Amino acid sequence: MELKRRNRVSAEFSMASMTDIIFLLLIFFMITSSAISQSAIDVKLPKAVAVDPSVQDPTTVTITKDGNYFVNDKEIQKEQLENYLVDALKGEQNPAFTIKADQDTKHKDVVFVMGIAEMHKFNLAIATIENE
Secondary structure, three states, rough: OOOOOOOOOOOEEEEEEEHHHHHHHHHHHHHHHHHHHHOOOOOOOOEEEEOOOOOOOOEEEEHHHHEEEEEEEEEEHHHHHHHHHHHHHOOOOEEEEEEEEEOOOOOHHHHHHHHHHHHOOOOEEEEEEEEE
16 A cells, blocks of 8 residues: 655745845845934034143144144244144154144145144144033
């Protein structure tokens, strides 16, 4: 007597569960990526909370909104600024200076001074007013 099984195991693969998982992962990544890339363009600098206002660097580079440069209240031409800073900070163990820029100063003027600091490995601070 030959017995036959009525319920055969299907060798087919169902893609329905795989599709559901991929769809849920797609939704998850779409939601999390949109939350990460939000940007608040409303920029009103320079204001910050002072960490320790008693600590001051001896050398200060001030940049006016007209693009004039001052080192310790002495006006310096843009072309001479790098040499002047190198001479002023020569011999210091941790050479550092502070940038005081008017809030209407062009970004390129501040980046120029930051480039000098990067090139000569000077420590740099940017002065802000205390947040009210």
